[in-house]
Amino acid sequence: MDLLSSIVARAKSDKQRIVLPEAEEERTLCAADKALADDLADIILIGNPAKVEALAKEKGLTNIGKATLIDPENYDKSEELAEKLAEIRKSKGMTIEEARKLIKNPLYLGCMIIKTEGADGQIYGALSTTGDTLRPALQIIKCQPGITCVSGGLLLISKQKQYGEDGVLVVGDVAVTPMPDAAQLSQIAVCTAQTAKSVAGFAEPRVAMLSFSTKGSAKHEVVDKVVEATRLAKELDPALKIDGELQADAALVPSVGAKKAPGSDIAGKANVLVFPNLEVGNIGYKMVQRLGDAIAIGPILQGIARPVNDLSRGCSVDDIYYMIAITACQAMDAKK
Template sequence: MEILKKFKEKAASDVQKIIFAEGEDERIIQAAEIVAKEGTAEIIILGDLTEIRNIAAKKKIDLEGLEIIDPKESEYIEEFSNEFYEMRKHKGINKEDAKKIIQDPLYFGTMMIYKNRAAGMVAGAANPTGNVLRPAFQIIKTKKGISTVSSAIIVLLKDKDFGENGIITFADCAVNPTPNSEQLAEIAQSTAETVEDLLSFEAKIAMLSFSTMGSARHENVTNVQEAVEIAHNKFPDLKVDGELQADAALVESVGVRKAPDSEIAGEANVLVFPDLQSSNIGVKLAQRLANSESIGPILQGLAAPINDLSRGCSVEEIVNLTAITAIQAQNH
């Protein structure tokens, strides 16, 4: 995809240090070699040094230019474990537990980011999402002014009449099953930042519902209406409106008819769904009925970029998500 080529070019323009926390996964080592050769990031692989070298030799993977750190043998263990103990002692953790936990590559990698020894991390090829996010929540936490971690999927449509020349970003597609109004407002802000960082155009956000501007009454509609009000007050520069039905958000003639006073109706390039159920359905429908391609989910809202892979990911998907993580790091 042309857009992925642009992501790689943007990542290579200001190279960032990105951690691969699952170094004993063959796909991770293969992806690290590709990223190093493409120059889109400086990769630090975490894991058992002997195991990584054995896999590389067996698969003829070139480790040149790749930094490899075994958390269990690292010179940073004492520093990191002491820091983690201070962070978590109010939760009852002792120093011995802190030292053990910080040797987990996911915790070690997150602490490297916290201590400015790396800019971001890609993980999840060998771990469920919860394992990837837990250290992030405990160590780097969320961005200033944001308390909600969310995700976005960039949908690439063949019909260029929709969104921004066929590009529409959906949120939240992976994290919050039933977001409240405050969370929806923060999801809108975080998605705008994702769009502007990665795609370099202004986000025009529609807060979706089965109602348009009060056409229906229900507690689910009220939740979206309140989210719009919060977004306007909390993020005054954000271009966001709602509540809007999907057709009113995307089709100019419908938007003019249903929401004539809205700047977003018919012009939206970001769709914030009222819940995870509807966003998942929306992405799958776009993929199957419109034969669209998609990129993501991309995590957003954290104080530093940490992105979660599917455990069934391909080497190419790891390489692509690394470029996205690097661009996010450039903007942090």
């Protein structure tokens, strides 16, 4: 079974409640219909019922009736959720009037439904920017305990089966934090390992903290940051299998790892790669994707207490479908 099929199978094994707040968007609605047809998740759609039903009819979508459809302008729990939102944000000066206005915004409404245990995860971004995706999630759902840094993980599927787990690597951060300090980088490492378990299904994440140096081969403050981040990650999660600093070849190639980092349990065996900053991560994965003909799945937002995922505005129906499955797998892990 390939990785995507495995993710879908895990999602189906314990159906989660996933909110799609951009229900009036064509690709989103088509992906919802496919997810409902496949019994992938319990879908909660937020949008104008007349517009959603008209679009479903136009596209010949026959499964949308299985979803829970919420009208943000006429939701019977709006006042209750507005009061709770005002309470959550009172330290920031939010009034009940402001909360009532925000709760009509599908992105905020979806996050409040998750906050009050009415759903397990949310996906949007086909119409919204990453900033619009993160803002309500961070204001309402907030980060996992002990985590202050949101990051973006990515599944890289290579034809080079000798690397990672049969060619699959999980990498981060490729999407959110431009220049993490050592503490933030340590959190990215822990969260990317969590993604490797919950989404990629790795039984044992082996994390390499990447740098242009291996075990002191170069001296620089950015190398020192990676070394310190490795130490802090071990404090955050003492059971985590992690090593750094390692160059990419030392992390991935057994013969190089044995030569450059003898005695390391990770060198040459890494299946999770943590980049020292967003610039390196974003450039690196896109080069592997294009020059190495690898498949890149994500970014998958990490560090939020309940899964909220961002989509590219150029996403396809299949992209959304698989992100529903990924978010469901994250939600299952968050409940443990």
